[in-house]
Amino acid sequence: MIYRFGDWELDTDRYELRGADGAKPVEPQVFDLLRYLVENRDRTVTKDEIHKTIWKERIVSESALSSRIKAARQAVNDTGDDQKIIRTIHGRGFRFVAEVEASEGSREVVNSPAAATGASIAILPFVNMSGDPEQEYFSDGISEDLITDLAKISGLFVPARNSTFAYKGAAVNAQRLCQELGVRYVLEGSVRKAGKRVRIGAQLIDGETGGHLWAERYDRDLVDVFLVQDDITRRIVESLRIRLLPKESEAIAKVPTSNVEAYEHYLRGRQFFHRQTKSSLEIAKRIFRRATELDPNYARAFAGLADCESELYMSSASDATPETILAASTRALELDPDLAEAHAARGLALLTLDRHDEAETEFRRAMAVDPNLFEALKYCARTCQATGQYVEAAAYFERAYAVRPDDFRCLILLAQAYKDMGRHAEAETALRRGLEKIERELERHPEHGNAAALGATALARLGETGRARDWASLALLLEPDDVLTLYNAACAYALSGDAETAIGLLERSTPLIRGRLRVRARHDSDLVSLRTHPRFEALLRSIDR
Structure with missing residues (x-):
């Protein structure tokens, strides 16, 4: 079915x-929301209906729904106060108010298995x-x-990475999986890499x-x-039987690099980058740099190198300058202006x-290309948080956490956004989930001092001051000179009522503070108890210099 309204066509056959x-x-969730609203345009759709239809009755926050409605309006340029397409009916829900002309899609598409099942x-x-x-x-x-x-x-x-990677290592019934994810087909595969040879097996299964439908084994160099x-x-x-648009055919045929060794280095670098110690x-920086040496035209490797430079600049672990941390991302965009990772x-x-x-x-340019790119979602959330846009920050942190549920930082930062919005029950839930993930991280990597420092802030916010101080003390033993560990430990002590220790840690970290941490120190709600301390204002002045 094709729905035409204003300057837009919503083609549900071709998604x-x-x-x-x-x-x-547009993101799949936003498309589904537009579709549900337009198909029920003769009435007001309640928030409960949207939760049941779009989120399959999973519990989500009010900000998540607001974010999706906002994204749906932005997708069809309905951003004015007059709400000509999607109107908010206060106290009741939402209604699609634009005039709509509906028609069947082409017979060729409608009769194809892809269209009949939503091509999923x-x-x-x-x-x-x-x-x-x-x-x-x-693999x-x-x-x-x-x-x-x-x-x-x-x-x-195509469901995003987080949806399917949740099944990693589990015995999967393809038919049940398709029902759970709302898709018709599933691709399974295996990889065996040995030296300069690789064996890849793949099979396409009809979930109904x-x-x-087919199975193939590739034994290749x-x-x-x-x-x-x-x-x-x-x-x-x-x-x-999907009909590709010319740009789509070109995009999927595009090879990111002609150098497979550079590709291996990129994948390995990404693995180390996500550990975030x-x-x-x-290590990730060295691996990405080697990838750029192997292929000087590899845009994704330059994007990875830029991410490392930025994060290391924040921790004062790099001799980078503002010019050098911009250089790698500039090169990535020069090589591929349409690459989401580069933006x-x-x-x-x-x-x-x-x-x-x-x-x-x-970040918005990146998400327009890849709505599920974790780095774009997470750092856009941090941008919103730094500028006081707490509702938007919470929505982006929620989406980032959904993409990569193993990232404990998103949960701790999400909890702070909830706290800043006065949503204390949700903040506590996010803190407890984040704390569980930090405990698992420390089991795997007991040397991770900043994880312990973040855990200390979570414990302090939950009122467990004794444990919070123990964790903060451990963090400082593990990484005594790391600016982020010093800062987060200071937050934990401030929340625990030990202002003198908190101020002392901030004074130690002040000479090392660079970049966005300068703004965070001035507005961080974890440090509110220090605002009247006579040494705190002097600290802020020294940071601003």
């Missing part, structure tokens, strides 16, 4: 929103068959790249019948890994230098 300039990228497929994480857990980064990277490539196709719904990925993508497109960031890296560099408006613009 596509089209405007005067062609197809417009889940990509399960490929199983690492190498017998070496250290090769996990490679995960192939899975993620397939998700990214297929998500570029407007006529195909449980039957195999490692340098052919991109050809294998391209072949799998095109086999899926052909099997589901000072040592792992230093996100540029945004992080700008955020690090307190250029908030420019940073937010870059």
Whole structure:
């Protein structure tokens, strides 16, 4: 079915929103919300209905719903006060008020299996068959790249990484999985990498019948890994009879690098970057830099290098300057102006230098290309938090956490956004979940001092002052010279009522504070008990110099 309103067409067969300039990228959840509103345009749709339909009755915050409504309005340029397309009916819900013309799609599309089922497929994480857990980064990277490539196709719904990676390592019934994720098809696969050879197996399963549409095994030289990925993508497109737009065909055929060794380095660097310790960031930086040396035209590697430079600049662990932390992201955008990771890296560099408006613009450009890019969501949330946009910050942190549920920082920062909004019950829930994840992180990496410092702030906010001080003391033993550890430990002591220790830690960290931490120190609600301390204002003045 095609719904036409104003300058827009909502094509539910092809899962596509089209405007005067062609197809417009929108998140699946936003598309589903637009579809539900337009299909129920003869009445007011309540918030409870939206929760049941869009979130399948999962518990979500009020800000998540507000964020999705805002995104739906932005998608169709309904941003004026007059609300000509989606109108808020106060106290009741929302109503689609634009005039709508509905028509059936083309017979060819409607009769195809893809259109009849909504053209939907889940990509399960490929199983690492190498017998070496250290090769996990490679099998995960192939899975993620397939998700990214297929998500570029407007006529195909592909659940984001977090949805399918939740099944990693579990015995999966394909038919049940398809029901749980709301898709028709599922792709399973495995990877065995040995030296310069790789064996990749893949099979496409119909979730309705449980039957195999096709299965293939590729025994290739490692340098052919991109050809294998391209072949799998095109086999899926052909099997589901999806019609590709010219730009989509070009996008999925685009090879990120011709150097497979650079690709391996990029995947490995990304693995270390996501650990977010000072040592792992230093390792990731070296690996990304090596990838750029192997292929000087590899945009994603330059984006990864830029992210490392920004994070290390914040922790005072780098000799980077504002010019150098901007340089890598500039190069990434020069090489690929349409790369979501490059825009996100540029945004992080700008955020690090307190250029908030420019940073937010870059993050939104990144999300327009890839709505589920974790770095764009997380750092856009931090931008909003730094500028006092707490509702928006909470919404972006919620989305970032949904994309990567193993990231404990998002939960702790989300809790602070809730706290700043006065939503204390939700803040406590987020803190307790975040604390559980920090405890697991410390079991795996007991040397992670900043995780312990963040855990100390969580405990202090929960009123467990004794444990909070113990954790803060441990953090300072582990990383006594790390500016972020010093700062977060100071927050924990301030929240625990020990102003003198908190001030002492802030005085130690002040000479090291750079970038966005300067703004955070001035407005951080964790430090509110220090506002009247005679040494605190002097600290702020020294930070601002």
